[in-house]
Amino acid sequence: MTEIAEPGLEFDQVDTTETSDIIGYKLRRAQLMVFQRFIAFFEDLDLRPAEYSVLVLIARNPGRKQTEIADVLGIKRANFVALINGLDARGLTERRKPANDRRSHALHLTPAGEAFLKRARKVQSAFETECIEKLGGEHARDDLLRLLDKLCA
Amino acid sequence: MTEIAEPGLEFDQVDTTETSDIIGYKLRRAQLMVFQRFIAFFEDLDLRPAEYSVLVLIARNPGRKQTEIADVLGIKRANFVALINGLDARGLTERRKPANDRRSHALHLTPAGEAFLKRARKVQSAFETECIEKLGGEHARDDLLRLLDKLCA
DNA sequence: TATTGTTATACTCTATAACTATA
DNA sequence: TATAGTTATAGAGTATAACAATA
Numbered sequence: 001m002t003e004i005a006e007p008g009l010e011f012d013q014v015d016t017t018e019t020s021d022i023i024g025y026k027l028r029r030a031q032l033m034v035f036q037r038f039i040a041f042f043e044d045l046d047l048r049p050a051e052y053s054v055l056v057l058i059a060r061n062p063g064r065k066q067t068e069i070a071d072v073l074g075i076k077r078a079n080f081v082a083l084i085n086g087l088d089a090r091g092l093t094e095r096r097k098p099a100n101d102r103r104s105h106a107l108h109l110t111p112a113g114e115a116f117l118k119r120a121r122k123v124q125s126a127f128e129t130e131c132i133e134k135l136g137g138e139h140a141r142d143d144l145l146r147l148l149d150k151l152c153a
Numbered sequence: 154m155t156e157i158a159e160p161g162l163e164f165d166q167v168d169t170t171e172t173s174d175i176i177g178y179k180l181r182r183a184q185l186m187v188f189q190r191f192i193a194f195f196e197d198l199d200l201r202p203a204e205y206s207v208l209v210l211i212a213r214n215p216g217r218k219q220t221e222i223a224d225v226l227g228i229k230r231a232n233f234v235a236l237i238n239g240l241d242a243r244g245l246t247e248r249r250k251p252a253n254d255r256r257s258h259a260l261h262l263t264p265a266g267e268a269f270l271k272r273a274r275k276v277q278s279a280f281e282t283e284c285i286e287k288l289g290g291e292h293a294r295d296d297l298l299r300l301l302d303k304l305c306a
Numbered sequence: 307t308a309t310t311g312t313t314a315t316a317c318t319c320t321a322t323a324a325c326t327a328t329a
Numbered sequence: 330t331a332t333a334g335t336t337a338t339a340g341a342g343t344a345t346a347a348c349a350a351t352a
Contacts, residue, residue: 014225015213019206022277023284023294024187028202029227030301031180038177049181050342053172060168067310072167074182079343081312103310103351124175131176135303141176144304147297148183150288203319220333232320234335256328256333309352320341329332 023151034131041127045120050075050083052124055117058093058107065104066095092116176304187284194280198273203228203236205277208270211246211260218257219248245269 019025038049047055050073057069070080084107087093092113095105109117132141172178191202200208203226210222223233237260240246245266248258262270285294 014210014217014221016210016225018209018213019226021298022202022206023281023297024184024191024202025206026298026301027180027184027187030304031177031184032227033305034177034180048341049175049177053175053178056171057167057169060171064167065310068167072169073172074185075342076344077311078313078345101310101352105311128176131304134306135300140300140303143296144176144300145174145179147288147293147300148179150293151183151284152186153287201318218333228319229321230334231322231336254329254333256326258334307352310350311348312350313346313348315345315347317344318342321339323336323338325336326334327332328334329330 037130038127041123041130042120045116045123047120051087052120054083054087055092055109055113055120058109059114059117062108063096063098063106066107067104069107087113190283191280194276194283195273198269198276200273204240205273207236207240208245208262208266208273211262212267212270215261216249216251216259219260220257222260240266 035049042048042052053073054069057072058064061069066080066084067077070077075083084093084095088095091110094108094110096108098104098106132138135141135144188202195201195205206226207222210225211217214222219233219237220230223230228236237246237248241248244263247261247263249261251257251259285291288294288297
């Protein structure tokens, strides 16, 4: 967007013309807003965004090592410990010692974890619906995801 | 270890099918990547994203109170203190006591701050060019900014 | 020696409460 | 009373180093 001073500026308002065009700034604001909404949706389940991602990944990749799950999410293995400890303590996940490599922990969902994830997926679906409505339809959502992917390349 | 083989998936890779569609997750990853690149571009100037935004805002809105600048950026006034202290200590900004309200601090760029911002804008321009290239052109960048705006509504 | 999980630690960002000086 | 700036503090999230057990 080219730098055109907004004509309808109240004299008391701060002029954000230039900052508002910074991609990183807009991304940060949008990400904070979306995470806030996510957390609000998941208040009853008391689940953070990273925790939901971990549950989904373990469900789809049972038996993977902690490091593998952490790596995919960009979480350092040292920081992953507290996260998985929390899910373990809630009885949603469990660590099993594989006989072939007793250094590692194979991650699995417990039956309670499977049931919990079923509920969480419904909440996620409602959350995604809100996002799609804000964006103006599924096509717009797909555009956004595609553009975000390009930024990460 | 049972492998649910998705077509085109290396048997050793973690299946991220479901997580990769979460808007919040994609947003977070993209935001982290963009901030990393921003920080890399601004390494020589030793300037954080929030600090650059503050300099731009003060340049465009000289004499504004700390709280006004902080509010626009979604920064709590308590956390803004350390940020503006840093810019002050580097001689880039200064706080003036207005005669009409001696509680507040009117923010201004110093001449050194103006010169510094001139250099910073060149770096920002180069950074933005990289983003636009990744996205596939200015039109795609505008699309992204519009979509991010919609998420914040 | 290298890897996995873990602990300890530190730094950034963010959030809240309480203080001060002014209004 | 209320506001602007400040301080102190606490909580996330993230980063690195080092250690024990295992490969």
